[in-house]
Every structure is written in C-alpha cells, then in structure tokens.
Amino acid sequence: MIGRLSGILLQKSPPQILLDVQGVGYEVDVPMSTFYDLPAAGQPVALFTHLVVREDAHLLFGFLTEAERSLFRQLLKIGGVGPRLALAVLSGLSVAELADAVQRQDSARLTRIPGVGKKTAERLLLELKEKLAPQAGMLPAPGPAGATLSEIGHALAALGYNEREAGRALRQLPADLPLEEGIRRALKLLSRTE
Numbered sequence: 001m002i003g004r005l006s007g008i009l010l011q012k013s014p015p016q017i018l019l020d021v022q023g024v025g026y027e028v029d030v031p032m033s034t035f036y037d038l039p040a041a042g043q044p045v046a047l048f049t050h051l052v053v054r055e056d057a058h059l060l061f062g063f064l065t066e067a068e069r070s071l072f073r074q075l076l077k078i079g080g081v082g083p084r085l086a087l088a089v090l091s092g093l094s095v096a097e098l099a100d101a102v103q104r105q106d107s108a109r110l111t112r113i114p115g116v117g118k119k120t121a122e123r124l125l126l127e128l129k130e131k132l133a134p135q136a137g138m139l140p141a142p143g144p145a146g147a148t149l150s151e152i153g154h155a156l157a158a159l160g161y162n163e164r165e166a167g168r169a170l171r172q173l174p175a176d177l178p179l180e181e182g183i184r185r186a187l188k189l190l191s192r193t194e
Helices: 032-037 066-076 083-092 095-104 107-111 118-128 149-158 163-170 179-193
Strands: 004-013 016-021 024-029 044-053 058-063
Touching: 004 024, 032 083, 032 179, 044 066, 058 066, 058 083, 066 083, 066 095, 066 118, 083 095, 083 179, 095 107, 095 118, 107 118, 149 163, 149 179, 163 179
Parallel strands: 024 058
Antiparallel strands: 004 016, 004 044, 016 024, 044 058
16 A cells, blocks of 8 residues: 655646656646645645555545545445545545534535535435544645636546536636636535536
C-alpha cells in the first residue's frame, strides 16, 4: 500500500494531479477540497494516499489531511459507494460540512452532490452517523490563480455535472477567475439550482 507521497507538483488538471517523486511521476486523483489548497506547479507537496487496486487499473487518491483520507476510507466501506463517488462527496463537502450534515441528518445537503441520490444520501447518513463528529475550521482556503473557464468546465464534468449544468454555471462566472475560486463559485451556483 502506498500511504504517503512527497514530491514536486508537476501538473494540476482537476481532479487529477501529476506528482514527481524522485523521478517517478504519479497520477493522483484528489478531491476539490485538497485541490484548492495545493501549491503552484513546481512546488513541493506531501499527500496522504489511498491505493485502489482493480483488475484493470491501480488508482491512487491523494489528500492533504489525514481526516480527508480517513473519511474517504469510511465512505468506501459503505455499500454502493466506490472511489469516484467518495471523491465526489469530498469534493462537494468538506469533512466538517459532511460531519455537520450527518449530525443533522440533512439528506438534502448530500443530494446536491452529483451521483448522490436520495437512497444513497440516506445510506450515507445512516452508516456515518456513529463514525463522524462535527469538526470546525476545515473549510478549504483559496489556492493559486491562473485558470480558464474551460478548465473549470472540465473540473465540473469530472465531478459529474453534465454540459448543460456546467455551461449554466460558467455563464455566470467572470472570465478572469483563478481556477480554485472559479470551481468553488460554480459549485455554489450549481448547488443552489438543484
């Protein structure tokens, strides 16, 4: 199992990054909460990781905090929740926000996440009820600037939004937004309309 990687961030293409660890490039999928806090390309970064081995692929997922990785692993233990859906949940809600939703049994908050229907939301609330306690101060901080609307659109598509939904959000954003801020604003706009 690969538990942690430390190296130079080569490329950021939400939700995936390319991390150089002593000459080996690792493609790592990260939730948007981690993506927001990543340094600029060329800077050092350390990630806690979780490796998913499948017959056709080895998928590596990375997280800036152990709390995110722990929650990702808890989500994977729930029937019907695979790595992509767990990543979408962590991209849609921070650890603290998900803990709050679980404590309040707020399924509406979870169904705003792409791929999470009413039944899945209820299953998540039931299975996570005893495992999560509310945590404060874990909201993502803004990251470095420099994105285009098309990159924001690609990030939304990777999170499960269709072209129509992504286009509707992109039309409401200024063209000169940094990538992380653009994704954050687009997700807020999309969560209000669902």
